[in-house]
Amino acid sequence: DAKPFSFKLLKTDGMARRGEITTPHGKVRTPAFMPVGTQATVKAMYPQQVRDLGADVVLGNTYHLMLRPTAERIAKLGGLHKFMGWDHTILTDSGGFQVMSLSGLRKMTEEGVTFSSHHDGSKHFMSPERSVEIQGLLGSDIQMQLDECIALPAERDEVDRAMQLSLRWAERSRAQFEKMGGPQKGQGLYGIVQGGDVPDLRIESAQRLGELPMEGYSVGGLAVGEPQAVMLKMLEITTPAMPKDKPRYLMGVGTPEDILESVARGIDQFDCVMPTRAGRHGLAYTRFGKVNLKNARHAEDPRPLDELSNCEATSKYSRAYLHHLVRVNEGLAAMLLTWNNLAYYQYLMQGIRDAIDEGRFEEFRQKTKEDWARG
Numbered sequence: 001d002a003k004p005f006s007f008k009l010l011k012t013d014g015m016a017r018r019g020e021i022t023t024p025h026g027k028v029r030t031p032a033f034m035p036v037g038t039q040a041t042v043k044a045m046y047p048q049q050v051r052d053l054g055a056d057v058v059l060g061n062t063y064h065l066m067l068r069p070t071a072e073r074i075a076k077l078g079g080l081h082k083f084m085g086w087d088h089t090i091l092t093d094s095g096g097f098q099v100m101s102l103s104g105l106r107k108m109t110e111e112g113v114t115f116s117s118h119h120d121g122s123k124h125f126m127s128p129e130r131s132v133e134i135q136g137l138l139g140s141d142i143q144m145q146l147d148e149c150i151a152l153p154a155e156r157d158e159v160d161r162a163m164q165l166s167l168r169w170a171e172r173s174r175a176q177f178e179k180m181g182g183p184q185k186g187q188g189l190y191g192i193v194q195g196g197d198v199p200d201l202r203i204e205s206a207q208r209l210g211e212l213p214m215e216g217y218s219v220g221g222l223a224v225g226e227p228q229a230v231m232l233k234m235l236e237i238t239t240p241a242m243p244k245d246k247p248r249y250l251m252g253v254g255t256p257e258d259i260l261e262s263v264a265r266g267i268d269q270f271d272c273v274m275p276t277r278a279g280r281h282g283l284a285y286t287r288f289g290k291v292n293l294k295n296a297r298h299a300e301d302p303r304p305l306d307e308l309s310n311c312e313a314t315s316k317y318s319r320a321y322l323h324h325l326v327r328v329n330e331g332l333a334a335m336l337l338t339w340n341n342l343a344y345y346q347y348l349m350q351g352i353r354d355a356i357d358e359g360r361f362e363e364f365r366q367k368t369k370e371d372w373a374r375g
């Protein structure tokens with residue numbers, strides 16, 4: 001058997017936590033930002049570049065990979081790590097959220113969800129068991145239960161119904177994960193806390209999920225368009241009800257500020273398309289806030305984004321050049337800005353981890369927000 005999946009809580013500073021996850025493909029330093037690699041690639045980046053910036057985990061998506069090229073084909077080729085040339089930890093989402101947000105939903109039953117592909121309209125079926133089977137075929141180190149994701153705003157009884165179904169699906173996902181020998185392979189399966197914006201349902205979901213032997217717990221259903229204040233309020237209610245000795249993963253979050261505020265409320269893992277997607281749209285994240293390189297004011301600015309950065313994309317090219325590349329829609333624009341943005345996100349995460357290690361997270365949080373405001 002492989003070394004068991006483990007999480008060590010190394011230090012706390014207020015509600016902020018510093019930890020380390022051990023998976024079959026190495027260690028994950030938390031708080032961690034996990035770049036999104038939906039279709040087996042972090043868009044516009046080489047795997048080694050992503051690694052060199054300090055990422056310990058990348059994300060893959062069951063929904064996308066089951067449609068193209070299919071999990072069976074990836075398994076036949078040696079699994080997702082080999083397929084995409086990433087030899088570190090991979091976390092996969094279960095498909096629940098993508099079915100709701102991407103596909104022409106057919107029907108949801110107790111058994112699972114039938115949906116049509118957003119590519120060609122072909123019909124597919126996903127159950128908690130099938131989702132875990134796909135994630136196993138991919139060789140995913142950290143897997144997600146299948147959950148029912150409903151769009152907000154929703155009535156309380158609809159939120160309750162979806163939360164209760166997701167709890168029953170958590171148990172079925174766990175059974176399938178153990179049937180496939182996930183624990184013996186050192187892999188982890190996370191439950192997903194639901195409950196929308198209803199405090200008592202969030203607490204019930206977190207407490208009942210915490211009774212299942214999951215290796216970690218995600219908070220789902222936030223970052224779906226609600227104001228940041230609502231998201232943070234829901235976190236203050238939810239994280240204290242989650243197990244303390246297991247990783248907590250806030251799905252789909254977020255901006256640098258969302259991440260800083262969520263670490264302060266007890267979250268360990270983050271993923272977001274923001275840095276990569278923004279990079280493809282001419283937006284740069286820096287230590288002093290965002291820079292929209294489409295804007296003509298950069299047309300003759302000889303300064304790099306941040307000369308003190310050790311990332312080449314950030315320190316070696318003028319804003320004028322980046323503005324030009326964005327304006328003429330050159331591929332190098334997406335490459336350089338994605339590189340810059342992921343470098344900044346990992347720089348922020350390293351700063352957060354160091355600050356918690358040294359017991360100065362609150363001071364770090366204030367100083368970082370001042371720097372962003374300075375622009």
Ligand SMILES: CC#C[C@H]1NC(N)=Nc2cc3[nH]c(NC)nc3cc21
Nearest residue numbers: 094096097149150220221223251252
């Ligand atoms: C309801 C629910 C839920 C969660 N369930 C699963 N499986 N994945 C998610 C991915 C997300 N991405 C974002 N925001 C971009 N919110 C997410 C929430 C979930």
